Amino acid sequence: MMMMWHIDVWDPRGFHADFVATSDKTEIKTTEGPKLNGFAQSSPPRRLGPILKPGPPKLPSSRLRCCACPYSRVQPTRPKPHRRRRRCRRCRRRRRVRPCGNLGSSAASPSLRPRVLCGGLRDAPTGRRLRVELAMQAVGTAAAFSPAVTPSPARRRAVDSGRRFSRSCRSGRVSVSAAGYSQLEVRRVSYRPPGTEQNLLNEISLNLKEKSFGLLFGRSGSGKTTLLQLLAGLSEPTHGTICIQKYNDSGNPMGPPELLTAQRVGIVFQFPERFELPLSPLNTVLEEITFGWPRQNTDFLFREKLALKLQNAINSVVTNDYPSKVGLNGISLEEDPQSLSGGFKRRLALAIQLVQTPDLLLLDEPLAGLDWKARADVVNLLKDLKKDHTILAVSHDLRELYPLVDRSWRMEMGGVLKEEALSLQIKDGRRLQEVETDILCAANVGQ
Numbered sequence: 001m002m003m004m005w006h007i008d009v010w011d012p013r014g015f016h017a018d019f020v021a022t023s024d025k026t027e028i029k030t031t032e033g034p035k036l037n038g039f040a041q042s043s044p045p046r047r048l049g050p051i052l053k054p055g056p057p058k059l060p061s062s063r064l065r066c067c068a069c070p071y072s073r074v075q076p077t078r079p080k081p082h083r084r085r086r087r088c089r090r091c092r093r094r095r096r097v098r099p100c101g102n103l104g105s106s107a108a109s110p111s112l113r114p115r116v117l118c119g120g121l122r123d124a125p126t127g128r129r130l131r132v133e134l135a136m137q138a139v140g141t142a143a144a145f146s147p148a149v150t151p152s153p154a155r156r157r158a159v160d161s162g163r164r165f166s167r168s169c170r171s172g173r174v175s176v177s178a179a180g181y182s183q184l185e186v187r188r189v190s191y192r193p194p195g196t197e198q199n200l201l202n203e204i205s206l207n208l209k210e211k212s213f214g215l216l217f218g219r220s221g222s223g224k225t226t227l228l229q230l231l232a233g234l235s236e237p238t239h240g241t242i243c244i245q246k247y248n249d250s251g252n253p254m255g256p257p258e259l260l261t262a263q264r265v266g267i268v269f270q271f272p273e274r275f276e277l278p279l280s281p282l283n284t285v286l287e288e289i290t291f292g293w294p295r296q297n298t299d300f301l302f303r304e305k306l307a308l309k310l311q312n313a314i315n316s317v318v319t320n321d322y323p324s325k326v327g328l329n330g331i332s333l334e335e336d337p338q339s340l341s342g343g344f345k346r347r348l349a350l351a352i353q354l355v356q357t358p359d360l361l362l363l364d365e366p367l368a369g370l371d372w373k374a375r376a377d378v379v380n381l382l383k384d385l386k387k388d389h390t391i392l393a394v395s396h397d398l399r400e401l402y403p404l405v406d407r408s409w410r411m412e413m414g415g416v417l418k419e420e421a422l423s424l425q426i427k428d429g430r431r432l433q434e435v436e437t438d439i440l441c442a443a444n445v446g447q
Ligand SMILES: Nc1ncnc2c1ncn2[C@@H]1O[C@H](COP(=O)(O)OP(=O)(O)OP(=O)(O)O)[C@@H](O)[C@H]1O
Pocket: 193, 196, 200, 218, 219, 220, 221, 222, 223, 224, 225, 226, 227
């Protein structure tokens, strides 16, 4: 049986030869450039298979785009058609950290390059551009959009209060969420650690309305941190439920209670700075804050949402009319977290939790280990956070937190919780100090 091959040869010098080879002889059918007789004779074609495909396939231009930033083109040097996700050089280099901040704006100076967002915004609707611009400015980077977007007062109010800006907002009627309020409810919770015989917590019940500040105090070893861990979903109660119940204005429950899941809770442990990422050349404040963010999701809206959360966590809005939230706007997001002062490290820990926009923020000894100035700063910060968040703190610093407290409970030894209003104790001036001394003396005796 006679076999036949058709071979297309491209010489690097630009010569082209088209071979037709049969099992008994080889001949050049057509040539371009100088004759390749000698080449053909000295290098008889090897059996390469019945069909030799020419060169790499030309991909449609849409498939050459970077999957992280649509305004960069992937280098087409070594295309791998089987790879569905392809990144441009910049995104590949920064893969560990985040996608590049290509906004598709040629006016963006490299020094002001946004580090959080990517995606083309030039064609985005004005509302989205505005929100992203606010987020960019909040993280200390001025996005160079043209033309500049100036928010209307109604839009700014809506953005500031975290509501979506709808048509009704534009006409001056800002839509308000359904009336009523929600409340954290701990219902007869008991906890016994696995493998032990004794309950650490016994039939604990407490209610805390949204946007209020609750304080847990009590002697060391009474079980306050254990209760926080249950609320944060780090351990499961042996009995009882922890849920969020919605009520209407007249105080009647609206629908069944929702279980409080770990995703809805942020917890800042005692001395959170000790849990920061280990030292590395790439470690920055921004990395600390965005450490838990999903890396793979490149959806623009998703990233926009995260950026807005970051904006809310760090700084309310750009102008001075709005109060700063965590107050990290005084420092660069490129700074090494280890070089921050104690107060700023505490703020950073709060920002990390607030980015997740939790329903409930749990703080274990938020003032521990800080000097008087940093303590005053953190108290002011908590006062600010209370306007938007429900906070439950464990602390021995009753006098400093007293102005913030809406409800307070004393945890007694044996894991029994009793409500005890601080306002009653402040009446005779030194009473709070006595409570503190009592708690701290007990702690020292315990040690
Ligand atoms: N998994 C566990 N198994 C057994 N005992 C535990 C467990 N977890 C905590 N305990 C004990 O429960 C008690 C309460 O601990 P917890 O840390 O909740 O106290 P605390 O009131 O927060 O104290 P502090 O104010 O010093 O932080 C402690 O005696 C502790 O040893």
